[in-house]
Amino acid sequence: MRIVNEKQLTSLMDMKEIIQRVEVALEEYSSGRTNTPIRTALPYDDEQNTALFMPSVADGLQKIGVKVVTVAPNNKDLGKKLINGFVALSDYKTGEPVAILEGSYLTMIRTGAISGVATKYLAxxxxxxxxxxxxxxxxxxxxxxxxxxxxxxxxxxxxxxxxxxxxxxxxxxxxxxxxxxxxxxxxxxxxxxxxxxxxxxxxxxxxxxxxxxxxxxxxxxxxxxxxxxxxxxxxxxxxxxxxxxxxxxxxxxxxxxxxxxxxxxxxxxxxxxxxxxxxxxxxxxxxxxxxxxxxxxxxxLAIVDIVVANYFYEKAIETNTGTDVDF
Incomplete structure (x- = not known):
């Protein structure tokens, strides 16, 4: 299984390429070719923080994964990141875990890329x-x-x-x-x-x-x-x-x-x-x-997270970036 951290993700990022992948993910979702439940949001710590759980399967793209993220607004006062989390990817055929990728940077990039698609068509x-x-x-x-x-x-x-x-x-x-x-x-x-x-x-x-x-x-x-x-x-x-x-x-x-x-x-x-x-x-x-x-x-939208995570995973394999662990 490949583990990719934030610094490594940064080295692999090409926003124009990611926007193209996100367009495909959005079209797959709106065409009904994914199973993407509404995310589960669990407030905690007196509802100051939120934990978000976002699974998705795209049969047409043969992708499956889940993103887990926490949003802790008070972290900014502690000098820590507001958003923490990870994306876990599995092999579509066997179900075996293939990658864990750092989630906060990935969230920033996918959030941007979705709005990049919107800007492309609406601005x-x-x-x-x-x-x-x-x-x-x-x-x-x-x-x-x-x-x-x-x-x-x-x-x-x-x-x-x-x-x-x-x-x-x-x-x-x-x-x-x-x-x-x-x-x-x-x-x-x-x-x-x-x-x-x-x-x-x-x-x-x-x-x-x-x-x-x-x-x-x-x-x-x-x-x-x-x-x-x-x-x-x-x-x-x-x-x-x-x-x-x-x-x-x-x-x-x-x-x-x-x-x-x-x-x-x-x-x-x-x-x-x-x-x-x-x-x-x-x-x-x-x-x-x-x-x-x-x-x-x-x-x-979880399917976008999974598609973007797969983009980074494929780039990591191509460039031998990240760390392989025996899971």
Whole structure:
């Protein structure tokens, strides 16, 4: 069995390749060719932390695995990672365990790649400006995916800690593009008014901005993963021409970004445009004109984790990366 740690995963990552794999995974899911239950979320430690269990089988792709992740928001005060976990892969035919891969980096990359697919199909083709609200652990993967699908020249950042925003900006310019222009903002509203693509990646339970979006804006919202968390203001959802999700059932069960507007009577389930996989397959329309406001609300999808993990596993075998253990 191959074990691959975070540093080794980093050396194997090619975001454009991963986005291609994620497109296939999303299409397989929306076509009904996977068995991907809604993830099990178990709050613990007085509901401060969350443990997430996400199995999936893709018969068409002959992949099987499970991701186990814990989210501990108070870890940031301890100088530790917010997200910890692993992905375990098994051989599709024999069921034998073949790999364990570090989960927090993989989660960051798959989260980014899903939003990269959404950006590819829903953002304006000529979009060059990106706003990122929240510069925590997930933000770099999201930025990398947007950079992989659009020619970004300017990034507008808002984070409650300016020091963290500055450290994130340094990483962007070092790892993605030394030529990108970075703009810091004291208010989230100021950041989003300058952007054609917006990414929200926070742990907030209340909306992180209040301003209305400009025509043509695309939003990738990834922070709200509980019914009690509403990262987007209701008007962003109700003003959008298209609201897209990975999995309708999961989104309606897990995210307050949709649950709250629906429960308050401001939005209806049947107004959701549909699943991203159906846009990839051509069954549903993507962006149709430059004035549309589009929203992609992501809650994660286990089959994507498994497909991305398999990508890293195959690369690890090809490059002899990782450690083999007798299990």
């Amino acid at each position: 304006k083709q000529n979009a060059t400006t990106l706003a990122i609200i929240g510069t925590g652990e997930q933000a770099f993967g999201l930025a990398a995916a947007v950079f992989a699908t659009r020619d970004i020249t300017d990034v507008h950042l808002y984070n409650r800690s300016k020091d963290k925003a500055e450290a994130f900006a340094h990483k962007l310019q070092h790892d993605l593009s030394q030529y990108v222009n970075i703009h810091f903002h004291d208010q989230a509203d100021d950041a989003i008014t300058h952007a054609e693509i917006i990414v929200t990646a926070t742990n907030s339970s209340t909306p992180v901005y209040s301003a209305s979006l400009r025509p043509g804006t695309h939003v990738n919202a990834v922070g709200s993963f509980r019914p009690t968390m509403q990262e987007l203001p209701t008007h962003t959802v109700t003003d959008a021409h298209k609201v897209v999700v990975e999995a309708v059932d999961a989104a309606l069960e897990e995210t307050g970004d949709l649950i709250t507007p629906i429960e308050n009577g401001d939005y209806q389930e049947n107004q959701i445009h549909g699943e991203l996989g159906k846009i990839v397959s051509g069954e549903l329309s993507c962006r149709e004109h430059d004035e549309e406001i589009t929203v992609f609300k992501s809650v994660g």
